[in-house]
Amino acid sequence: MKRGRAIVGFFFEGLCRGCALLVCGLVVVILGFIFSKGAKTISWEFLSTAPSQGMTHGGIFPAIFGTLAITLLMIVMALPLGVAAAVYLNEYANRGRAARVIRAAINNLAGVPSIVFGLFGVGFFILFVGRNLDKVLHTGLLFGQPALLWASATLAILVLPVIIVSTEEALKAVPLSHREAAYGLGATRWQMIRRVVLPQSLPGILTGAILSISRGAGETAPILFTGAAYFLPRLPVTKIFGMIPMINPFDQFMELAYHIFIMATQSTNPELTRPLQYGTAMVLLSITFGLNLSAILLRIRFRRRLRRA
Amino acid sequence: MEQLVQKPLVAQSSNLKEPSPRASRRENHGLRDFHWRQRFREGAIHVFLAVNGYLAIVLIGLIFLFLFKEGFHALQTIKPMQWIGNKTLDFDGREVFSFVWQPLSNTPKYSLLPLLSGSFLVALPATFFSTLIGIGCGVYLAELASQRTREILKPIVELLAGIPTVVIGFLALSVLATLVQNFFHTHFRLNAFVGALGVSLVIIPVIASMTEDALRAVPNELREASYGLGATRWETLSKVILPAGVSGISASILLGMGRALGETMIVLMATGNAALFTGNIFSSVRTMTATIASELGSSAQGSEIYYALFFVGSVLFTITFFINLISEVVVERMRRRLRL
Incomplete structure (x- = not known):
């Protein structure tokens, strides 16, 4: 009887361990496969030149540039909004009915399919906001077309829940006694938040920002119709006053994730350009992998520090 | 003070x-003790932060509004019956009722059934696979692994969640599809099964980490009581802890299914994109998400297809919205029961 129980336990526990090992194995296999295949294509030339000869040769520099530009714009838009929302939720609204409704909305926002964000980007940003801006400002067709700006705004909404949730977690980790000490010294609520809570939760907020950049860099569906281009001979760059180069938010752009997608499915000969696809996948994966890894390490350090405090 | x-x-x-x-x-x-200027500043900051806080609600509302506004146009020109099926002529010239999504033919056909069946034919098996593996993984992380093992394994599971879906789709398309075809000798190289395997890679981390959270929320007293009665570790786990955490786990499965239905890039690349109304898992299918992704780019704004695609988007959004809502209610109930 006793032995039977032990055997059953041993069996099922082994099964669970097997599942965990399988998941880890999958990660290792996927990463290993992409990196071993992609490493053959990676060269300085691949990273620094544009595609050539009908996208069958050359590099992916415009796509790398586009990915950096779009994630930069995205985080500039999403981080202040997300942090402010989290501060409001955790420090002001905390447990009221308003907070419950907002949290439900955030959870639902996190669950909206990414392609729906794409539809929203087209319907709201390009056709509603953009076209109406053009009408009001008499700019012809400047705002009302797919552009870097709209794509990054769409992505910003997509990553907003990630930022809010991780920022709130970081704010929650600040001990209550620190807040009370600040109040005791006569600080107002905002002074307390700015001088005590925000500095302490900075690593946690940073973790969320990094995770959301990685998420934004890997998303493809929302930018399909809001600004990603199949091939652009130029970078989305403009010069202010004719001299200072700057990202042009009204241009279309190439993007790594989108580049993989079109190379693998829409190009004239997907089999011929497989090495290029593996190379692109490796670059994208190194970016997101690196970001995720640094976020995880940052969080581990942050937690340790809090535990010690 | x-x-x-x-x-x-x-x-x-x-x-x-x-x-x-x-x-x-x-x-x-x-703030009675403070100078009026400071009071004004505090109030202004409060309002500013509150506006940002309510932004999430506004955004959900806007998504809802703009999706359904455009989708509603489709209802004006396309009759309700046409969303289900159309009378078409078969090869012998007889009139039959068929379920076809063909918006670009001479007489456009907008049956949603092939898209719905496609979506579920991918999402249900994907949820099934990832439930098995995800729960196992979550149980191991929460209850069986030592502190050190967990600190190594958990980041790895998170890394899986961090792999861009387009990379998984690319692997499913280029490698996994060939493996599946060689193993099962399927008729179509790209089919719902390949898509489901790819999609399950995305949902396994979701289910695993939510299961882990649910199990770790179970109070320690329950474990100790069970051990005190002489139960083994597995008996404690299967008869005490899992039942206590069951609502959290079912919420994770629901959430995973919502994700699977909404997943775009993997199914777009790996399921073959043929809008067939079928129940065969080894057949090429086309999901709602893939339909939008592949056809919106080529449809003119304001055309019937354009509105029809927004309608498909509205249907998809409604389905995932309710799945998420149910999962949230379930989690809320668990929180209340465990008094967190």
Whole structure:
């Protein structure tokens, strides 16, 4: 009887361990496969030149540039909004009915399919906001077309829940006694938040920002119709006053994730350009992998520090 | 701060009745002692932060509004019956009722059934696979692994969640599809099964980490009581902890299914994109998400297809919205039961 129980336990526990090992194995296999295949294509030339000869040769520099530009714009838009929302939720609204409704909305926002964000980007940003801006400002067709700006705004909404949730977690980790000490010294609520809570939760907020950049860099569906281009001979760059180069938010752009997608499915000969696809996948994966890894390490350090405090 | 000192007095006079939390908060953090300029600043900041806080609600509302506004146009030109099926002529010239999504033919056909069946034919098996593996993984992380093992394994599971879906789709398309075809000798190289395997890679981390959270939320007293009665570790786990965490786990499965239905890039690349109304898992299918992704780019704004695609988007959004809502209610119930 006793032995039977032990055997059953041993069996099922082994099964669970097997599942965990399988998941880890999958990660290792996927990463290993992409990196071993992609490493053959990676060269300085691949990273620094544009595609050539009908996208069958050359590099992916415009796509790398586009990915950096779009994630930069995205985080500039999403981080202040997300942090402010989290501060409001955790420090002001905390447990009221308003907070419950907002949290439900955030959870639902996190669950909206990414392609729906794409539809929203087209319907709201390009056709509603953009076209109406053009009408009001008499700019012809400047705002009302797919552009870097709209794509990054769409992505910003997509990553907003990630930022809010991780920022709130970081704010929650600040001990209550620190807040009370600040109040005791006569600080107002905002002074307390700015001088005590925000500095302490900075690593946690940073973790969320990094995770959301990685998420934004890997998303493809929302930018399909809001600004990603199949091939652009130029970078989305403009010069202010004719001299200072700057990202042009009204241009279309190439993007790594989108580049993989079109190379693998829409190009004239997907089999011929497989090495290029593996190379692109490796670059994208190194970016997101690196970001995720640094976020995880940052969080581990942050937690340790809090535990010690 | 003087209110703090007065508090006992207040409590005495009102028969030990606690002041309402709202009132006490206002008193403790009252700004009466501060200069009016500072009070104004505090108020302005409060309003500014509140606006940002309510932004999430506004955004959900906007998504809802703009999706359904465009989708509604489709309802005006396309009759309800046409969303289900159309009368078409078969090869012998007889009139039959068929379920076809063909918006670009001479007589456009907008049956949603092939898209719905495609979506579920990918999402259900994907949810099934990832439930098995995800729960196993979550149980191991929460209950069986040592502290050190967990600290190594958990980041790896998170890394899986961090792999871009387009990379998984690319692997499913280029490698996994060939493996599946060689193994099962399927007729179509790209089919719902390949898509489901790819999609399950995305949902396994979701289910695993939510299962882990649910199990770790189970109070330790329950474990100790069970061990005290002489149960083994597995008996404790299967008869005490899993039942206690069951609502959290089912919420994770629902959420995973919502994700699977909404997944775009993997199914777009790996399921073959043929809008067939079928129940065969080894057949090429096309999901709602893939339909939108592949056809919106080529449809003119304001055309019937354009509105029809927004309608498909509305249907998809409604389905995932309700799945998420149910999962949230379930989690909320668990929280209340475990008094967190």
